[in-house]
Amino acid sequence: MDGGNLKPAPANRASSIDRHVGARIRERRIMLGLSQQQMADMIGVTYQQAHKYERGINRISAGRLYEITRVLNVPITYFFEGLDASEDDPMNPRQRMCLELARNFASISNQRHQEALSQLARALAAQQ
Numbered sequence: 252m253d254g255g256n257l258k259p260a261p262a263n264r265a266s267s268i269d270r271h272v273g274a275r276i277r278e279r280r281i282m283l284g285l286s287q288q289q290m291a292d293m294i295g296v297t298y299q300q301a302h303k304y305e306r307g308i309n310r311i312s313a314g315r316l317y318e319i320t321r322v323l324n325v326p327i328t329y330f331f332e333g334l335d336a337s338e339d340d341p342m343n344p345r346q347r348m349c350l351e352l353a354r355n356f357a358s359i360s361n362q363r364h365q366e367a368l369s370q371l372a373r374a375l376a377a378q379q
Contacts, residue, residue, distance in 0.1 A: 270307030272316075272330045277305040279323045281350055284357025293322045 280290050291301035294315065303309040304319075311319070320327050359365050 266307075268331075268334065269310055271334050272311065273305045273307035275330045275332070276319060276323070278350060279325055279329070280305075281357070282353045283323065284354075290319075290322060294318045 280287070285293075287301050287305070288298050291298045294301070295318070296304075296315075300309065304311050304315075316327065316330070320329070323329075356365065356368065359368070
């Protein structure tokens with residue numbers, strides 16, 4: 252590569268950027284209540300490929316990333332937010348709890364129960 256001291260990443264190793272983008276895809280997918288299979292179907296890939304994208308094992312082409320932004324309804328910049336700050340930092344306990352809360356909320360099929368839980372959260376938040 253020009254620049255002399257820049258080394259390309261080995262083709263078979265995921266970079267920290269690939270893992271970060273994959274983690275952001277997974278977070279957003281879960282927040283929307285989509286399974287990996289549902290998302291895979293929506294972007295036109297196999298379940299295994301969607302899994303590899305989320306793990307950062309396979310790189311995502313520009314065209315595929317654009318399709319993912321449409322399915323997940325986010326701007327492309329969403330996937331790169333926090334990149335400078337995270338550099339392979341695992342999720343902190345609060346982030347993990349929020350992600351689990353979103354996953355559990357999305358799995359509640361009864362709309363009245365979802366609304367009741369939402370009202371409870373608003374009431375608890377207002378007490379502080």
